[in-house]
Amino acid sequence: MNGIGRGIEAVIFNSRWLAAPFIFGLIVGLAGLLYKFIVKLAEFVLHLKDAPNSEALVGILSLVDLSLTANLILIVICSSYENFIRPINPADHPNMPNGLIRIGFAVLKQKLLGSIVAITAVHVLEWFMDIDHTANTATLAWLVGVMIAFAVVMLIVATADRVSDSGANKDH
Structure with missing residues (x-):
């Protein structure tokens, strides 16, 4: 070069x-x-x-x-x-949790989507628990819809990653 x-x-x-x-x-x-x-x-x-x-x-x-x-x-x-x-290098940081290192892109996508679904679920639950003060069913319906959409996307991404991993393993 x-x-x-x-x-x-x-x-x-x-x-x-x-x-x-x-x-x-x-x-x-x-x-x-x-x-x-x-x-x-x-x-x-x-x-x-x-x-x-x-x-x-x-x-x-x-x-x-x-x-x-x-x-x-x-x-x-x-x-x-x-x-x-x-x-x-995990050897340089022996107290570092395993969940914070060696995160590949597929695992990162799943962790991010899983966290987003969990955060959205908490919002829906929070909204539902406070429904007496804010009785807006349209907003609650939107929150549930968004949570379901994120969950479906998470399942699709996880399925796609699994299919691509099994395809990659067959090639080797």
């Missing part, structure tokens, strides 16, 4: 570092979500004594929703770093 080709290859290969600011942006977003979680937790604890059971459940579901979203962001941060910036 000539010098021009190597130079072009180096520019292309090193352009992966342009994704690093996006990852840092997600880290800032995760910190902002932590702030929202702490505020929501404080509100929840302060109002828990006088809150009816349905409002307590909605408060808990709100916390679960924020936690699932934080987990989703963390998965994206770690997998993006490892897949596009630099590989992570």
Whole structure:
């Protein structure tokens, strides 16, 4: 390979570092979500004594929703770093959870879609639990429809990945 080709290859290969600011942006977003979680937790604890059971459940579901979203962001941060910036050596990080390293694209798609379905399900449940205060059945129907759509997409993607994996295994 000539010098021009190597130079072009180096520019292309090193352009992966342009994704690093996006990852840092997600880290800032995760910190902002932590702030929202702490505020929501404080509100929840302060109002828990006088809150009816349905409002307590909605408060808990709100916390679960924020936690699932934080987990989703963390998965994206770690997998993006490892897949596009630099590989992570598990030996250098013995306490790192296995679910944050060695995440291939197929597994990432399934984790992302699974998290989105779970977050959507929590929203639907949260809405349903608070239906006495917001009796808008059209909105609830849309929420359920979106959740079902995400679940169907997740099943289609998982099936496609399984079919492509079994096809790839037959070729080898």
